[in-house]
Amino acid sequence: MSEKVIVIFSGGMDSFTVLNKAIRDGKAPVALSFNYGQRHKKELDYAKRACNMLGVPHKVVDISAINSLVGGSALTDDIDVPEGHYEEPSMQQTVVPNRNMILISLAVGFAVSQQAKAVYYGAHSGDHAIYPDCRPEFVQKMKDVCAIANYEKIDVVTPYLHHSKTAILTDGLNMGLDYSYTWTCYNGREKACGKCGACEERLEAFKENNAIDPLEYE
Numbered sequence: 762m763s764e765k766v767i768v769i770f771s772g773g774m775d776s777f778t779v780l781n782k783a784i785r786d787g788k789a790p791v792a793l794s795f796n797y798g799q800r801h802k803k804e805l806d807y808a809k810r811a812c813n814m815l816g817v818p819h820k821v822v823d824i825s826a827i828n829s830l831v832g833g834s835a836l837t838d839d840i841d842v843p844e845g846h847y848e849e850p851s852m853q854q855t856v857v858p859n860r861n862m863i864l865i866s867l868a869v870g871f872a873v874s875q876q877a878k879a880v881y882y883g884a885h886s887g888d889h890a891i892y893p894d895c896r897p898e899f900v901q902k903m904k905d906v907c908a909i910a911n912y913e914k915i916d917v918v919t920p921y922l923h924h925s926k927t928a929i930l931t932d933g934l935n936m937g938l939d940y941s942y943t944w945t946c947y948n949g950r951e952k953a954c955g956k957c958g959a960c961e962e963r964l965e966a967f968k969e970n971n972a973i974d975p976l977e978y979e
Contacts, residue, residue: 764787765789765790765877765878766783766788766789766791766872766918767790767791767793767871767875768783768790768791768792768793769795769881769882770792770793770808770811770812770819771794771883772794772804772806772807772811772943773804774929774933774940774945775883775885775926775929776882777811777940777943778883778929778930779882780792780815781815781933781936781938784815784817790817790881791819791871791877792808792819792820793819793820793822793868794819794820794821795822795867796821796822796823796824797824797825797827797828797860797863797864798825803944803946803949804944804945805821807942807944808821809821810942811942811943827863859894861884861892861894861899862894862899864882865880865882865903865907868880869911869915873911873913873915879915880918881919882917883929885922885923885925885929886921886922897922897923900917926962926965927965929966930967939975943976944976945962945963945976946976947959947960950979952977952978953976953977953978953979954978954979955979
């Protein structure tokens with residue numbers, strides 16, 4: 762039987778590529794999505810659609826109550842989403858305090874209960890400047906603690922930790938992936954805004970791959 766793994770799946774293009782990579786690598790993934798009160802909950806609809814298309818088991822967990830503890834982010838509070846490039850200081854407003862540590866911890870608990878061997882998530886080099894919980898040193902510490910936190914050792918796998926979003930998209934396009942099944946925009950409107958850091962990085966990745974983004978933009 763294929764090794765079961767848990768993939769933290771936001772519905773965005775990075776985690777979509779990670780999910781497909783796990784499948785291509787012969788794993789049996791279970792996709793785990795979180796509603797943490799993000800304004801772009803639309804990504805969860807895309808996550809569901811992608812899992813249905815792939816035939817992958819999908820669990821969505823509502824943890825939005827944590828916002829009473831970890832507020833202050835443009836992704837969860839009534840704060841305008843900043844526009845501009847991903848690496849600009851203003852993008853720090855999109856940091857949700859301790860988000861990935863919380864999500865990984867929950868995913869590891871789920872992995873133990875599901876007898877899975879690893880938790881995958883889509884950290885990449887483009888996140889390093891703004892998001893401390895996507896940096897290599899954070900990932901290594903999480904790998905260390907998740908190896909001893911339970912009787913069962915759970916690995917934390919980040920296939921694209923040292924890859925840019927452009928490189929992730931290159932890999933996905935080489936796998937023949939359809940990115941119309943993904944949502945990236947931090948604004949949860951009908952169409953992607955094309956101006957927030959997430960949109961800019963996505964559009965840049967498609968441009969550098971000489972590919973057309975299938976999403977509609979305002």
